[in-house]
Amino acid sequence: MAALNTKVKAFIVRGLATYMTPSEVVDAVKQEFDGLEVTRQQVSKYDPDKASGINLSDKWKQLFVKQRKDFNDEINSIPIANKAYRLAMLDNMARDAFESKNRPLVAKLLEQAAKEVGEVFTNRHKVNHSSQGNVNSTTPKPTVIRLTAPALSDELARAISKG
Known part of the structure; x- marks a missing residue:
């Protein structure tokens, strides 16, 4: 497993926060950082929404939450x-x-x-509880x-x- 510097870790967290899959992040890291090899499992550790990211430091959790919020707000600004x-x-x-x-x-x-x-194009469902x-x-x-x-x-x- 490759040792990751802060820049790579931030890149991984931003990718995961914008709903990229770990496989997509692996490919993006390889492309962005001159062939740097990381595994899906290594990338998954930077996703606080997953069990493998349970021990993620607060610094990366906060970055993840901020990036996710910014990304979702950006979607809402698209007419x-x-x-x-x-x-x-x-x-x-x-x-x-x-x-x-x-x-x-x-x-x-x-x-x-x-x-x-x-x-019709939403994920909402009406549920009746008898x-x-x-x-x-x-x-x-x-x-x-x-x-x-x-x-x-x-x-x-x-x-x-x-x-």
């Missing part, structure tokens, strides 16, 4: 990652498609907007509504304002 932005774009595209009389595209855009509003202790995962049943272009625009604006 397309924002639901309101996506709905506004879909609204603009639906209006253009409607004016162009491109009905198949309007239908696809309406479906996409409905999925966005219904949070009194018998059974857990049942339920998904909301879709409601089909036929809307004119102005009504669609109003619905999208209302959804955007909700955030």
Whole structure:
């Protein structure tokens, strides 16, 4: 196992904090530090979220937490990652498609907007706990509504304002 200097350790922690896998970090270290060989197991010791990183010093834990927070905040600053932005774009595209009389595209855009509003692209699940202790995962049943272009625009604006 190679002895790692502070610069390499910081590089490894930053890579892991930005959701790189240990294998990806191994390759990145080799590329960044002129062929320096590290193992996946050695890299894993710098991830405080893993059992192998339990003895990681506070210095590296703090760097990991800061890098993870900065990375996640950066994701939130990307417009397309924002639901309101996506709905506004879909609204603009639906209006253009409607004016162009491109009905198949309007239908696809309406479906996409409905999925966005219904949070189809999230990891959230509704869970019902019955009194018998059974857990049942339920998904909301879709409601089909036929809307004119102005009504669609109003619905999208209302959804955007909700955030």
